[in-house]
Amino acid sequence: MGTLYVVATPIGNLxxxxxxxLExxxxxxxxxxxxxxxxxxxxQHYDIHVPLVSYHKFNERSRAAEVLQRLVSEEIKVALISDAGTPCISDPGTEIVRRARExxxxxxxxxxxxxxxxxxxxxxxxxxxxxxxxxLPRKEGELKEVFRSIRERRLSTFVVYESPRRIxxxxxxxxxxxxxxxxxxxxELTKKHERAYWGPIAEVVRQLEADPNAGYGEYTVVVHVEHDPPAATAAPGTGELSLEARLVQVMVERGCSLKEAVAAVAxxxxxxxxxxxQAALRLRSLVAGKEEEG
Known part of the structure; x- marks a missing residue:
């Protein structure tokens, strides 16, 4: 058997x-x-003289089959790289890695x-x-669906890629x-003209609109959202129980630890x-106080 290497390459700075x-x-x-x-x-920059063949989304299946055959029959060493960064993350590569594993x-x-x-x-x-x-999707309907999913899943921090013409x-x-x-x-992370637009989204919109160079360079965007807490729903038959009371109820009914009850109630x-x-800490403090009184 040969060997397949998944090699991360520079995202800008060689x-x-x-x-x-390099080795x-x-x-x-x-x-x-x-x-x-x-x-x-x-x-060329590193004076590497190894045969180079294309592996992209349009030839991924056929190229994977071809290279896998050589890996098995010729026991060669193959490196998989993307245009920049780590392969298989929003880039081709998963197909050949999965089939190699198989x-x-x-x-x-x-x-x-x-x-x-x-x-x-x-x-x-x-x-x-x-x-x-x-x-993210380009069509408005599909983009709205992604945003709806973010709210429903309560994703607090997420990362996306975007092209300069759509930023x-x-x-x-x-x-x-x-x-x-x-x-x-x-x-333009790690490149000569690396820059970042940071702050509340309204401020960043203004920064982008004021910068004539905003439309140049590839973007990686980090977003943090503090979602509004959902309305607490009382469990059937519990009435409006406090979190402390609910924790006790879960521990008694299920015979679980306080840590497990915290996860279940949340x-x-x-x-x-x-x-x-925080409710668990208050409950623990209350129990400790009762024990001291006893």
Whole structure:
């Protein structure tokens, strides 16, 4: 069996290619590239002389079959790269990786640059949990559906890609749907003219409209939304129980721990987990006080 490497490449600054990525690319027998014309610049910069073939969404199935056959019969080493960043994230590659796994071919990741991770790291927005949505739909109806899903799923921080010619449209759409959002519009990450438009979405819309260069460069956009808490729904037969009382009820009825009860109450009553956690702290303090009195 051969070996398939999934190699992250620079998202702008060529100096960001890791030593391990450079070693792998130089030692491979074949490199699969999303756009060979674009990737040739990287290979020429590092004086890499390895056969380069295209691997994109229009030939993904046929090229995967061809390369997989060579991986099995010739035991070659193949590197998969995208135009920029880590392959298989809004880029071709999943097909050949999945089929290689099915055939038992070793697949190794060579970590490195990622526009999503870089944007999150410089955004200053909460990112303990976040959702990557890729490129949003262009049709208004489909875009509205995505925004509706974001509200229903209560996604607090999400990341999207956008092209420069549609960046104003995205900003105005976000303002209309999430006027309370904090955003960071990262453009040309790691490149010479890297810039970011940061702040409340209304302010960022003004920044973009005032900047004549806003229509140049690729964007990675981080959005943080504080959703309004849903109305708490009392469980059948419980009346208007306090969170503390509901926690006790769940622990007694289900024989679970306080930690498990916190998760259950937050999930079933649609209350933010931090609110239920605070109620659990109050309950624990109350119990400790009663024990001291006893």
């Amino acid at each position: 100096a960001d290619l890791s030593p391990r990525a 792998v690319l130089r030692s491979c027998d074949l490199i699969l590239a999303e756009d060979t014309r674009y990737s040739k610049r990287l290979l 055939l038992g071919i070793p697949v190794y990741g060579v970590s490195g640059p990622s526009a999503v991770a870089t944007a999150i790291s410089v955004s200053g927005l909460p990112a303990r949990e976040f959702t990557f949505l890729g490129f 104003h449209h995205l900003a105005r759409a976000l303002l209309a749907e999430f006027p309370q959002a904090l955003v960071c519009f990262c453009c 999930r079933e009553q649609g209350v933010p987990r931090r609110e239920v956690y």
